[in-house]
Every structure is written in structure tokens, then in C-alpha cells.
Amino acid sequence: MNAPTPEPQAADLETLAARFREVLPAECVVTDAVARRPFETDAQTMHRQMPGIVVLPQDTAQVAQVLKLCKEFGVPVVPRGAGTGLSGGATPVPGGVLLALTKFTRILDIDYANRCVVAQPGVTNLGITRAVEDDGFYYAPDPSSQIACTIGGNVAQNSGGVHCLKYGLTVNNVLGVELVTMDGEILRIGGKQLDPAGYDLLSIVTGSEGLLGVITEVTVRILPRPETVRALLISFDSIEAGGACVADIIGSGIIPAGLEMMDRFTIDAVEEYCAPGYPEDAAAILICELDGPAAEVDHLIGEVSTIAERNGATGVRASTSEEERLKFWMGRKAAFPAAAKIKPDYYVLDGTIPRNKLAPVLQRIGELSAASGLTIANVFHVGDGNLHPLILYDANVPGEMEAAEKLGHDILRLCVEVGGVLTGEHGVGTEKRALMPEMFSDVDMQQQQRLKCAFDPDQHLNPGKVFPTLHRCAELGAMHVHKGEVAFPDLPRF
Amino acid sequence: MGSTYKPSDERQLAELVTWAAAEGRPLELTGAGTKRALGCAVIGETDRVDLSGVAGVAFYEPEELVMSVRPGTPLDEVERLLAERGQMLAFEPPDWGWILSGQSAPGTIGGTVSVGGAGPRRYRAGAARDFVLGAHGVSGRGELFKSGGRVVKNVTGYDLHKLMTGAYGTLGVFTEITMKVLPTPEKTYTLLIFGLSAERAVAALGDAARSPFEPSGLAHLPRAEAARSQVSYVHGAGAAVTAVRVEGPEVSVKHRMGELRALLAGYGQMEELHSSNSLRLWHEIRDAWLLPSEVEAVWRVSVPPSAGPALVEAAAPDSWMMDWAGGLLWLGYDVASAEQGARLRAAVGQAGHAMLVRAPRALKAQTPVFQPQDDALARLSARLRQGFDPAGILNPGRMGDPAGAKAA
Numbered sequence: 095m096n097a098p099t100p101e102p103q104a105a106d107l108e109t110l111a112a113r114f115r116e117v118l119p120a121e122c123v124v125t126d127a128v129a130r131r132p133f134e135t136d137a138q139t140m141h142r143q144m145p146g147i148v149v150l151p152q153d154t155a156q157v158a159q160v161l162k163l164c165k166e167f168g169v170p171v172v173p174r175g176a177g178t179g180l181s182g183g184a185t186p187v188p189g190g191v192l193l194a195l196t197k198f199t200r201i202l203d204i205d206y207a208n209r210c211v212v213a214q215p216g217v218t219n220l221g222i223t224r225a226v227e228d229d230g231f232y233y234a235p236d237p238s239s240q241i242a243c244t245i246g247g248n249v250a251q252n253s254g255g256v257h258c259l260k261y262g263l264t265v266n267n268v269l270g271v272e273l274v275t276m277d278g279e280i281l282r283i284g285g286k287q288l289d290p291a292g293y294d295l296l297s298i299v300t301g302s303e304g305l306l307g308v309i310t311e312v313t314v315r316i317l318p319r320p321e322t323v324r325a326l327l328i329s330f331d332s333i334e335a336g337g338a339c340v341a342d343i344i345g346s347g348i349i350p351a352g353l354e355m356m357d358r359f360t361i362d363a364v365e366e367y368c369a370p371g372y373p374e375d376a377a378a379i380l381i382c383e384l385d386g387p388a389a390e391v392d393h394l395i396g397e398v399s400t401i402a403e404r405n406g407a408t409g410v411r412a413s414t415s416e417e418e419r420l421k422f423w424m425g426r427k428a429a430f431p432a433a434a435k436i437k438p439d440y441y442v443l444d445g446t447i448p449r450n451k452l453a454p455v456l457q458r459i460g461e462l463s464a465a466s467g468l469t470i471a472n473v474f475h476v477g478d479g480n481l482h483p484l485i486l487y488d489a490n491v492p493g494e495m496e497a498a499e500k501l502g503h504d505i506l507r508l509c510v511e512v513g514g515v516l517t518g519e520h521g522v523g524t525e526k527r528a529l530m531p532e533m534f535s536d537v538d539m540q541q542q543q544r545l546k547c548a549f550d551p552d553q554h555l556n557p558g559k560v561f562p563t564l565h566r567c568a569e570l571g572a573m574h575v576h577k578g579e580v581a582f583p584d585l586p587r588f
Numbered sequence: 589m590g591s592t593y594k595p596s597d598e599r600q601l602a603e604l605v606t607w608a609a610a611e612g613r614p615l616e617l618t619g620a621g622t623k624r625a626l627g628c629a630v631i632g633e634t635d636r637v638d639l640s641g642v643a644g645v646a647f648y649e650p651e652e653l654v655m656s657v658r659p660g661t662p663l664d665e666v667e668r669l670l671a672e673r674g675q676m677l678a679f680e681p682p683d684w685g686w687i688l689s690g691q692s693a694p695g696t697i698g699g700t701v702s703v704g705g706a707g708p709r710r711y712r713a714g715a716a717r718d719f720v721l722g723a724h725g726v727s728g729r730g731e732l733f734k735s736g737g738r739v740v741k742n743v744t745g746y747d748l749h750k751l752m753t754g755a756y757g758t759l760g761v762f763t764e765i766t767m768k769v770l771p772t773p774e775k776t777y778t779l780l781i782f783g784l785s786a787e788r789a790v791a792a793l794g795d796a797a798r799s800p801f802e803p804s805g806l807a808h809l810p811r812a813e814a815a816r817s818q819v820s821y822v823h824g825a826g827a828a829v830t831a832v833r834v835e836g837p838e839v840s841v842k843h844r845m846g847e848l849r850a851l852l853a854g855y856g857q858m859e860e861l862h863s864s865n866s867l868r869l870w871h872e873i874r875d876a877w878l879l880p881s882e883v884e885a886v887w888r889v890s891v892p893p894s895a896g897p898a899l900v901e902a903a904a905p906d907s908w909m910m911d912w913a914g915g916l917l918w919l920g921y922d923v924a925s926a927e928q929g930a931r932l933r934a935a936v937g938q939a940g941h942a943m944l945v946r947a948p949r950a951l952k953a954q955t956p957v958f959q960p961q962d963d964a965l966a967r968l969s970a971r972l973r974q975g976f977d978p979a980g981i982l983n984p985g986r987m988g989d990p991a992g993a994k995a996a
């Protein structure tokens with residue numbers, strides 16, 4: 095049953111803005127249409143929506159007051175970090191409030207004794223590494239958007255990056271958060287210790303896509319920089335051979351820091367864009383990065399080279415300098431902008447599949463692409479089966495955006511069909527909400543929504559994201575069977 | 589004493605829970621029953637569900653680093669199957685039997701994941717929750733549901749399976765658990781440093797942790813605890829022993845041992861353990877096997893590593909040991925008292941938490957076994973539980989259902 099939040103009247107919003115101004119400095123409450131415009135979309139730009147009011151609170155107490163007021167007015171709130179999300183998670187709700195954490199940009203504590211950093215949620219992902227790199231540390235999860243995206247957004251999305259194969263996603267690297275619930279309650283979950291005291295709430299707040307609470311502080315663990323980092327650039331004359339090589343590397347007990355693959359089309363695109371010097375005749379290239387103690391890295395470079403040759407690699411190059419390693423990566427990092435040179439728009443997908451399904455899935459993707467008439471560039475975190483097909487289209491050609499969306503959804507369905515999932519790191523948001531039933535039954539989704547109800551029973555926080563159907567919490571909470579109505583199951587008793 | 593039911597598959601289990609929910613009959617869930625003494629006892633008269641029949645491997649694909657098993661599968665069987673393919677559960681699940689009953693009792697994988705523990709590698713590799721990729725389960729409504737998947741990179745929907753990990757069966761019953769597994773390291777070496785105080789030990793362990801030499805075990809044993817080890821170098825040290833573990837390919841392990849020796853040279857006299865001695869020592873640490881078996885009360889305390897030494901001092905235990913570079917403390921008291929717990933928790937404050945692992949029944953009944961949570965968190969936890977199990981029939985009281993924490 096649909097129970098969308100009723101759209102508030104403009105008059106209500108005026109009163110609400112006035113109330114916000116009682117608790118926030120005037121410049122932190124944005125009602126002017128031009129000033130609101132930049133917030134109408136995140137990096138998933140296919141769908142836009144103007145927010146009713148934009149608020150920029152400066153501290154946790156103000157966030158709590160903003161949420162309480164929204165609750166009092168029955169107005170939905172959408173939290174926002176840097177707006178680099180690719181699934182529409184930070185897309186405003188019509189007539190709602192957009193709460194941006196833009197002013198939360200301080201690092202609160204760098205604690206080398208306990209190898210962690212406490213930061214406000216608006217600090218960028220790279221900002222954390224920057225703050226500790228002179229002392230030889232870094233924060234491991236490294237989304238490609240790391241210059242811009244915020245640590246709060248990373249926690250909300252459980253973001254990944256090239257190095258998650260070895261170092262895990264955000265969830266494996268967060269120790270604690272401060273979270274403000276829709277009631278304005280300030281919860282401290284976790285801290286600098288490793289284990290939870292009760293239920294592991296961190297594991298659900300991470301990846302909650304702004305639906306459970308507003309994150310106002312984050313504690314992450316930091317790692318010492320590895321002694322050495324080297325990469326191999328391996329080429330193959332077929333995707334299949336590349337896929338087999340990946341299986342063989344991992345099957346032999348090696349966990350590279352990163353393992354990335356690109357197809358021929360992408361290789362050409364990046365060569366055109368920034369000339370990284372990739373092999374000219376390869377059907378696919380693999381970048382395998384190894385990090386750690388020098389002795390180990392050198393040893394593994396040898397092992398991986400042998401495995402690559404055994405799997406029919408047509409070329410194997412190992413980086414011998416930092417400059418060369420960065421050159422290997424240059425093309426991979428330029429894949430998105432290079433695609434943007436070919437067509438004005440691109441749609442990035444983010445499905446994950448079991449590694450051993452790579453070859454058949456890529457073949458199907460090729461067929462779907464041909465049938466739709468749209469070109470796809472394939473780049474992927476192949477080590478963990480996370481595919482990022484880029485569908486190229488031109489939004490000015492009538493029907494192309496819709497065709498791109500349809501093709502994208504077909505590909506994500508395919509991921510689920512082979513045992514994979516709809517999203518590996520970008521989140522569900524609005525983009526994949528309609529596809530959730532591909533992966534989850536109604537019962538599965540209702541169980542997830544009950545979690546939402548425990549945090550936000552009136553569903554004011556980021557409504558309309560993640561779940562295809564809104565259910566009232568009262569309805570989800572009800573138990574439909576009672577004493578005497580269920581027969582004793584056919585089961586032995588002892 | 590209620591009845592015991594032994595479902596043989598998830599369908600039977602779901603029917604049973606549906607019936608119990610309708611009747612309002614609480615159920616105690618057990619695998620092999622080896623961890624019944626861990627956490628709180630269930631409250632009131634319950635029927636028992638023996639999950640040992642819902643067992644077996646659903647699939648194991650070594651080259652994909654994934655294994656999916658039903659909850660009643662014995663932990664040692666899981667570990668044996670993995671070992672055959674040179675793999676392991678990297679979170680090093682402890683054998684709780686030693687501390688709870690003085691003998692090995694690894695129990696089932698369902699129990700292992702439900703109590704959510706992790707061994708010395710926690711510091712580097714993560715805990716059970718970091719390795720559970722997905723699960724199928726039965727909620728307290730008797731509904732079969734799933735969450736997550738079989739791939740590592742997955743952010744589709746909420747990670748209910750991670751929330752259920754460590755929830756002592758109070759949210760749902762696992763019927764299948766899908767886990768990420770990892771290759772077993774080729775070599776395991778351990779660097780021992782002798783004669784350090786707790787404070788110096790944490791400094792040394794911190795230096796190792798901050799180095800690029802990737803230690804995967806960072807522990808400290810006072811003299812008396814070290815003397816209980818079966819590893820002769822540790823047993824015969826006649827001094828406190830600080831241990832740093834290094835795992836990986838042989839060339840790497842040798843190189844890192846050399847570097848660590850140089851780095852930590854100023855701390856004290858050193859020795860190295862290789863292979864089986866090294867494995868043995870880390871099992872002893874993992875299972876808190878080195879605490880004397882006659883202590884009445886054992887606490888497990890999770891704090892920021894640097895807080896470890898001061899806490900040991902404040903808590904004044906009769907025996908103790910430290911893992912996770914100082915972040916995990918095992919504290920033993922020869923004679924248990926409620927006052928110890930109060931003093932310990934006051935010393936921990938907001939900086940971590942203390943769990944009462946072993947104690948005489950009477951003490952467990954009066955001392956909160958899990959660290960009491962602040963009100964807002966306790967109410968939230970109660971509401972979460974209600975969402976999974978509205979009738980409150982799954983393992984009621986097993987996590988000590990915070991007194992007065994009514995879902996609001």
C-alpha cells in the first residue's frame with residue numbers, strides 16, 4: 095500500500111523557515127530559488143527536484159533542532175553530503191527540507207595511539223587521508239570521487255573503492271558514529287573500541303542511505319601506509335582469458351590490493367583521452383596492484399606474472415617506479431571522463447556478480463547493448479565482481495535517456511539472475527528502488543522496512559528512497575495470527 | 589521444563605516459530621548448546637529448539653572465497669572443510685568451551701556467528717560481522733527472509749544479516765549463513781618480547797601496529813598467565829610475554845620479523861616462535877585459555893587500545909591478559925563479587941564496554957552481563973527487536989533485555 099508523505103503547503107514551509115531561523119543563523123536557511131537550485135540533484139542527474147528549503151546547520155544540536163521541527167511540521171528531510179551520490183539518494187523530496195552537512199568540515203581528533211580519526215561528516219574522504227599522510231597513515235576506502243565525497247556520505251552509502259578487495263568497504267573501516275534520529279535524539283554508536291556493546295547498530299547505519307538518521311560525527315580507523323605498492327598491467331586477447339586469470343590469482347591465495355579490468359572499447363576511449371600507453375591489440379586489460387612489505391610485493395609480482403602467462407596473457411608489465419604505476423592507473427581513472435568525450439551523457443551502473451560469471455555476463459551485456467543500439471564501456475572492479483558498465487547516450491536525442499535507463503535495468507536484472515546483486519557500492523536510492531523486488535521478496539523488504547520504523551516511525555527521513563513501496567509502520571508492526579489460530583507443526587518433540 | 593523440537597529444515601522451523609508466536613510460547617534456540625552459559629540465560633519457561641538438524645554446507649566455492657552453511661553445522665567441520673582447500677575463517681572464532689566449561693567445545697557455526705566473537709586477528713581482519721555476506725533466516729513472526737547475498741561488494745538494502753550477527757538469536761533464527769573465507773597464510777611467526785609492564789607492552793604493540801609490517805596479532809601476557817602456556821619459550825620465560833604475530837608468504841614473514849625485531853629492539857629481550865608453536869600460542873590467547881581455570885569471574889572488556897593498561901590497574905583483577913594491542917582485556921577474579929563489576933564499569937565509563945563472561949549463577953542474575961546502554965540506545969534496540977520478533981519469543985532475555993527499556 096502506498097502512503098506517500100503529503101506534500102506540505104507553501105505556507106507551511108514559510109512558517110517552518112521562520113522557525114528554522116529561530117535556531118539557525120539566517121544565512122543557514124536557504125529559501126531563495128536560485129540558491130536552492132544547486133541542490134536539486136546529486137550526481138545521478140537523470141531526475142531532478144527542487145527542495146522546499148535548504149538548511150545548513152553548523153553543529154549537532156542544530157541538526158537535532160532541525161529534525162524536531164521537521165517532525166513537528168510533518169515535512170520530509172533529505173540529508174546531503176557533497177551530492178556525488180550516483181543513485182539519487184540525495185535527490186530532494188518535493189516540498190521537503192534538504193539538510194546539507196556542508197558546514198561540518200572539521201577533523202576533531204587524530205589519535206595515533208588508537209589508530210583512528212574522528213571527523214565531522216562533511217570532511218571529504220581524501221581530507222582524512224590528507225590529515226594523516228605526513229605521519230605515514232591513510233584511510234583505506236577510496237571511492238574514485240574521494241576528492242569531493244564526504245565521509246558522512248561514505249558511511250551513509252557504505253562506499254567502496256578500488257582497494258576494497260583487500261581493505262574492505264566503509265563498513266569494515268568505521269568504528270563509531272554520532273547519529274541524530276528524527277526525534278532529535280543524539281545517539282553515540284561505537285567509539286574507538288572494536289566491538290559493539292549490544293546490537294551491532296553500526297552495521298546498519300552504514301549503508302542506511304540517509305533513511306535512519308543524520309550522521310554528525312564519524313570515527314574511522316586509519317592504516318599505516320604500506321611499505322611498497324607496485325602494479326602489473328596485463329593484457330589478454332579475450333575477456334574470458336582475463337576472467338580465468340582473475341579466478342586463478344584469487345584461487346591461489348593471493349588477495350591483491352586492487353584488481354581492475356577494462357574492455358577494448360574503454361581502452362580505446364582512454365587512449366584517445368589521455369594516452370596512458372595501454373597495449374594496442376588487447377581485448378581486455380587487467381591492472382593488478384599489490385601492496386605491503388617490499389619482499390612480499392616483489393614475490394607476489396612474480397607469482398601473478400606466472401599465473402598471467404599460464405592464462406594466456408599477451409603482455410605482462412610490472413611497474414618499476416611510482417611514475418610507471420601511476421601511469422597504469424591513469425587510464426583507469428580517466429575512464430568516466432573519457433566516456434563523456436564520446437557522448438554527452440553516460441549512465442554508470444554498479445552491479446556485482448560472482449567472479450566466475452564474468453565471461454557469460456559480459457557476453458550478455460554485449461548482446462543487450464547491441465539490441466538497444468547504445469554503446470557500453472565496461473570498466474570493473476573485477477577482483478570483487480563489481481561491474482561498472484557505462485552506458486553512453488545523448489539526453490537531447492528523444493527517447494535515448496529512457497532507453498539507457500531500460501538497458502541499465504536489464505543489465506542489473508542479469509546481475510541478480512546469475513547470483514549477484516543490484517548495487518555493489520552506489521546504493522539503491524531512487525535509481526534502483528523499483529528493481530528491489532528482483533532481489534528481495536515482499537517479506538524480505540518488509541523486514542528491512544521494520545528497521546526503518548524502529549528509527550523513524552513516521553518516515554520523515556529521506557522517504558521514497560530504497561524501497562519501492564512505502565508501508566505505514568503501524569501496518570508493518572501488526573501480527574496477524576493469534577492464539578489457537580495456527581495448528582501445531584508436524585514436528586517431533588522430545 | 590518445556591519440550592525440545594528438532595526441525596530438520598527451514599520450512600519446519602518456520603512453522604514452529606509461527607505456531608510459537610501465535611501461542612506466545614517463548615523458544616530457546618540452541619545449536620550444540622555449548623554457549624548457553626555465555627550472555628544471559630533465557631527468561632522464564634521456554635521450549636527448546638535444537639538446530640543441530642538444520643545442518644550442512646549449502647555451497648562452498650573456494651575460488652570465489654565463499655561458503656554458505658546451515659546453522660547446525662559444527663564449527664570444526666566448517667574449519668576442516670576450509671582447511672582441505674587451504675582456507676580459513678579469518679575472524680578466528682574462539683573456542684568458548686575453555687572459558688565456559690574448561691574443555692574444548694567449538695559448537696556450531698550458527699552459535700559462533702550468533703555470539704559474534706572474533707579472535708586475535710580481529711584487529712587486522714575484522715570480526716564475524718565483517719565476514720557474513722548474507723543470510724537466510726526465520727523472524728519471530730515465523731517468516732522466512734533473506735538479506736545480503738554471496739558477493740563481497742553489496743550495498744543492496746539493509747544488512748540484516750550483520751545486525752543478527754552477535755544478536756544471540758534475539759532477532760531471528762539463522763537458517764543459512766553465507767560467509768567470505770580467506771586463504772590460510774603460508775607461514776605464521778611470532779615475535780616475543782620479555783619482561784614488559786602493561787604500559788610498555790601497549791607502547792610496543794602500538795609501535796608494531798603503526799608500522800607497515802602488518803602484524804596480525806598483538807597480545808600481552810603477564811608473568812603468571814605466560815607461565816600457563818604450553819609453548820616452552822612462553823611457559824619458561826619467567827617474565828611477562830608480549831607477542832606480535834606476522835603471517836603471510838615465507839619471504840614476507842622473514843622480512844617483516846627482521847624489521848619488527850629492529851623496530852622493537854629497545855623494549856627488551858626477544859625470541860621468535862615459528863609454525864606450530866606460534867599457532868599454539870595464538871589459540872591459547874584466542875580462547876583465553878591462559879587464565880587460570882579456577883577463577884570465579886571472567887570479564888571481557890573492549891576499549892580503545894591505549895586505555896588498556898590504566899583499566900587493568902583500576903580493575904585490579906587477580907589474573908588477566910590483553911589482546912588487540914590493548915583493546916581487548918580478559919580479566920579474572922578468584923572470588924566474584926557484584927562490587928567488582930560496578931568498579932570495572934565505572935572505570936570503563938563511556939570509552940568501551942565490559943561483558944561478564946563467566947560467573948556463578950547468582951552473580952550473573954544480579955550483575956548486568958552486557959554493558960548497560962544509555963536509555964536512547966536501549967529503547968532503540970528494544971524497538972528493533974520488536975520489529976523482528978513482536979511477540980518476544982526468540983531467546984527472551986538472552987541479551988539481558990535492558991530493564992525498563994520498553995519500546996517507545
Ligand SMILES: Cc1cc2nc3c(=O)[nH]c(=O)nc-3n(C[C@H](O)[C@H](O)[C@H](O)COP(=O)(O)OP(=O)(O)OC[C@H]3O[C@@H](n4cnc5c(N)ncnc54)[C@H](O)[C@@H]3O)c2cc1C
Nearest residue numbers: 175176177178179183237238244246247250254304309519
Ligand atoms: C565520478 C564519481 C565516481 C564515484 N566513484 C565511486 C566509487 O569508486 N565507489 C563508491 O562507492 N562510490 C563512488 N561514487 C559515488 C559517491 O561518490 C559515493 O556514494 C559517496 O559516498 C557519496 O558521498 P556524498 O558526500 O557525495 O553523499 P551524497 O551524494 O550527498 O549523499 C549520498 C547519500 O547519503 C546520504 N547522506 C549523506 N550525508 C549524510 C549524513 N551525514 N547523514 C546521513 N545521511 C547522509 C544522502 O541522503 C544520500 O542518500 C562516485 C561518484 C562519482 C560522481
